[in-house]
Structure formats: C-alpha cells, structure tokens
Amino acid sequence: MVFTVAKLAVAAAVLNNAVSAVPLAGRQSGKYDWHDSNGGHTPIEPPTPGSGYFISYGPRPYYLLNNMTDSPLKRKLQSCENGPFEITAFSIAHRGGADLQIPEETVQSSVAGARMGAGVNECDVAFTSDLELVCRHDQCDLHTTTDIMNRPELREKCSVPFSPANDTAPASATCCTSDITLAEFKGLCSKMDGFNKSATTPEDFTKGGIPVWRTELYNTCGTVMTLAEYIDLTDSFPGYRNFTPELKTPPAAVTMPFPSENGNYTQAQFARDMVDTFLEKGISPYRVFPQSFLPDDLAAKGVNIIAPPINYLLTVTGENNETIIPSDYGYAAKAAGLDIIAWTMERSGPLTNVKASEDYYFSTFADGVKTDGQFFEILDMLAQEIGIVGAFSDWSSSVSYYGSCMGLKGTYGEKYHAAPYRQGPL
Numbered sequence: 001m002v003f004t005v006a007k008l009a010v011a012a013a014v015l016n017n018a019v020s021a022v023p024l025a026g027r028q029s030g031k032y033d034w035h036d037s038n039g040g041h042t043p044i045e046p047p048t049p050g051s052g053y054f055i056s057y058g059p060r061p062y063y064l065l066n067n068m069t070d071s072p073l074k075r076k077l078q079s080c081e082n083g084p085f086e087i088t089a090f091s092i093a094h095r096g097g098a099d100l101q102i103p104e105e106t107v108q109s110s111v112a113g114a115r116m117g118a119g120v121n122e123c124d125v126a127f128t129s130d131l132e133l134v135c136r137h138d139q140c141d142l143h144t145t146t147d148i149m150n151r152p153e154l155r156e157k158c159s160v161p162f163s164p165a166n167d168t169a170p171a172s173a174t175c176c177t178s179d180i181t182l183a184e185f186k187g188l189c190s191k192m193d194g195f196n197k198s199a200t201t202p203e204d205f206t207k208g209g210i211p212v213w214r215t216e217l218y219n220t221c222g223t224v225m226t227l228a229e230y231i232d233l234t235d236s237f238p239g240y241r242n243f244t245p246e247l248k249t250p251p252a253a254v255t256m257p258f259p260s261e262n263g264n265y266t267q268a269q270f271a272r273d274m275v276d277t278f279l280e281k282g283i284s285p286y287r288v289f290p291q292s293f294l295p296d297d298l299a300a301k302g303v304n305i306i307a308p309p310i311n312y313l314l315t316v317t318g319e320n321n322e323t324i325i326p327s328d329y330g331y332a333a334k335a336a337g338l339d340i341i342a343w344t345m346e347r348s349g350p351l352t353n354v355k356a357s358e359d360y361y362f363s364t365f366a367d368g369v370k371t372d373g374q375f376f377e378i379l380d381m382l383a384q385e386i387g388i389v390g391a392f393s394d395w396s397s398s399v400s401y402y403g404s405c406m407g408l409k410g411t412y413g414e415k416y417h418a419a420p421y422r423q424g425p426l
Ligand SMILES: *[C@@H]1O[C@H](CO)[C@@H](O)[C@H](O)[C@H]1NC(C)=O
Pocket: 066, 067, 068, 069, 070, 352, 371, 372, 373
C-alpha cells in the first residue's frame, strides 16, 4: 500500500455470529425505543421509532449552518433543521465525542456524544500497573488529563516526577496509567486536557493551559472508565451504537514488555486482553472496530478502513490558494476503494483562527479556511468527493447533523456485517 496509514482500523470479526442487516427504514423522529430485543444488547439493527430517548444536537450545528454562504449545500442542510435527527455511525465520538467541553475518555463525554447522535464511541485503551485496561488517550497523559498532581500519594509514583518551572524550562511531569493500580486510577478525577507551564507547585500544574475555545464548565471531576465499563456504557445507549477501541502503543517511558508481578506484559497480550474484554461481554464482533493493531493474519481478512487525519485528505489550489480540493492522497485512497475515516473535526476552535494558529488538522489547506461556516463545506467535500465513511469529532452533533441530513450510515450494513471473520480470539 502506498499510503502512510496514521490510524488503521480493521473490522475484527472474531466470533462466528451470523448477523443480518435490515434496511434503515421507517425512522422519522428523534425518538428511539430503548427497549431492544437482543438479550439486553444494543441490536445490530438500527433503532426503531419509539419513546424514551431523544437525540439532541443542541445549538452548534445551527450556528455553523447560519454562518454558511448561500449554496445548494446550505439549503440542503437547512431542510433538516427540524429533523428527523438520527443516530449515525458516520459520526464517531472522539474520546467520547464531547471533548470540546467535557473531559475526554469519561462517562460524561460518552453520554454527551451518544446524546448528540454518535453511532460509534471511542475508547483509547491503556493499562494499569496491575494490568487492567482503562480508557485514556495515552498511556502517559495522567498529568494533563487527571488531577493526579493534586494527590501527593499518587504523584510520587509518576514515571517522571513533577519538576517546577524555572527560568529556562517549563514545569513538567510524566504520569502513566501503568504507574498506578486500577484502584488508584479509579479514584482520579478526569479533567480538561492541559497543564500550567509556569507551575512551581504540583497543584498549580493541574490549573489552566486549556485552549480558551474549550470550556471548564464541565471540568468538575469527570468519571474515568475501565474498558469493561466503557463497553457496558456504550452498549447501554439506546439505538445502534458501535465501538472503536484504540490500543495505545506505550511511549518510551514505559518499558515493553512491561514487568509486572504476573510476568512480562507484551504488546500482543495487551491486544488479546482488549479483544477478550469484548468477547467476554458478548459483544458482536461486527460492532467492534479496533484501531492501531493489525495482526498479520488478519490483514487480508477483514474490512480494511484507513483513518488518515483531515490534512492528508485536502489541499488548496487557485488564486491565493483559497480553493479547497481533495489532495492526491484523498483521490488515491478513494480510487483504491479503501474505506476512509477522517479525524478530527471540532478539535481546532474557531476556523477563523486555524491558519494563524498553524493548527495541525488544517495545515495543508488553512489558506482556504476563513470562517466557521466552512465547517460543513469541508465535511461535505470529505464525504461526497472523497467518500469518507465516518468522521471522528470532539463535538459529535456537528458531524451527526451532517450525516443524518445526508442519510449517511457510516460503517453500517451488509458490507460490514458480511465481512469475512476469523473464529476464536485474535
Ligand atoms: C460568518 O462569520 C464571520 C465571522 O467569523 C463573518 O465575518 C461572516 O460574515 C459570517 N458569514 C455569514 C455568511 O454569515
């Protein structure tokens, strides 16, 4: 394959389950029956209309829509202003799907992402010192995403202890999930990602450093999750919901295989434990899209999905580089028939500022980005011209609105359900 694959998702169908898809028919409101008929699990079939659970997109999609210049796309999106609002697997909840305002990888972010219609929820999987699997974006981000620095008994266990800011260096620390036990992890509060570069005390390290366009309104002790709790939570959301766990490769600060009381923990065992957690929960493999690991013998068997960042997919052309077009990579990925999932929408703040701030996600086409009203134009180009099947988002409703309005189902349907599978654990 000629592409640099930044994230690779493989539909890991690991159980011999025969599951058939039914068409997405007959849905007409934001309501879903949350009493499924599949043994307590969210059915593989789409939700049917019912009572009890409302999808809520909130005001943000309308704000983005109202800032668009007039176009057929704007008029099409306006036609959906009053629903129907769908749960769609086109909308992938990045780290829970509400990290724009709510601490990532938490119960609260996942609940919000689900409410905003995300059909796929993400948990990045890290392990604790007692080899339990938990949701954290990185194996070593506890110092910026939790309040561990406020806990004297725990911060002393950090791989790299707190070092105060001085005239030549910012404050620093490195705290990994594998520095502490599951019980200790469960006692942490999740917080908005950021740290105070000027901190001279560990407590001050946890304050500030959050981009101003996020918010601290919900920065009030987000509930951390184990992988098992994430599975139960996501499975409990009404409607058709899938899982995308991402196995994190531990950074250099963590020796792999990781020495523990139970022996050396290898990356392969880590991967098996992740898959086994889904198997033990009885989750249909068709609903699980693991990222970032690719057992050699699975490569040719599953549905291959590549997941590049947005900046790989788009570029600019024309006078002053102001016309956004698909990149060669974008066209090539489409031509190769690969399914593409893009990341990450709603992670950059106001689009007006992305050029000046040299934002990563817009780095290849920032010359063409001026206002928030271009959000849907950019997403539309990704969806219609490149043909992405899903987009990760830090605020799920914006992507859900588009996917729902356009009738995009994401990683749903025969193609995925009928994918070749292997039997037994990976
Ligand atoms: C969109 O918002 C920008 C400010 O960010 C404003 O200058 C522009 O006129 C707005 N466009 C429309 C069509 O409302």
